[in-house]
Structure formats: C-alpha cells, structure tokens
Amino acid sequence: METEDDILKSLGIEPTERVLLVRDLTFGIDARGDDAFFIERHHFTSEWEIDEETQEALNGKLTFFRMIEDGEQKHQHGWIEDGRVVQWG
16 A cells, blocks of 8 residues: 555655644643643743733643744743743653
C-alpha cells in the first residue's frame, strides 16, 4: 500500500517533516507527550510575567506551559502560577 510520502516521491517531491500546529491559549499534548498549555510568545509581558488574557484563561492555577510561535511548538517551557512564570525549563 502506497503511503502519502511514496506518492509525493513519485511526483518528484521530497517529503519533509510535518509540524503539528497548535492553537494559542489551549490545552493539549505537547511534542514530548506532556499535558501542556500552549502560549504564543506575545503573551509574555516580561521574562517572568504573562498578560491578563492568559492569566484569565489559567485562573491562577499552577500550570505547565509550552511556548509556541505561529502555532509551532518551541523548546521553551515551564510552569506558571498566579500570572507569573515560576520556573523555566
């Protein structure tokens, strides 16, 4: 059975790694398999603080986050509580 990559190769197109995009300010499973809250970079008002929109979405709860840019997961992650980053990973 032909795969999608086989079909692309038969057309002379070299398949590339696919990136799963995620939506801003949503919960899901990150690329490492962890439950995470996805946050676009622009929601960070400083290295240690997040904007009000993000604070409202989290309700002050301790939450693991993964930073995203244009829906693509980045390596930056950590923990947020009460509107502040409490740990970067």
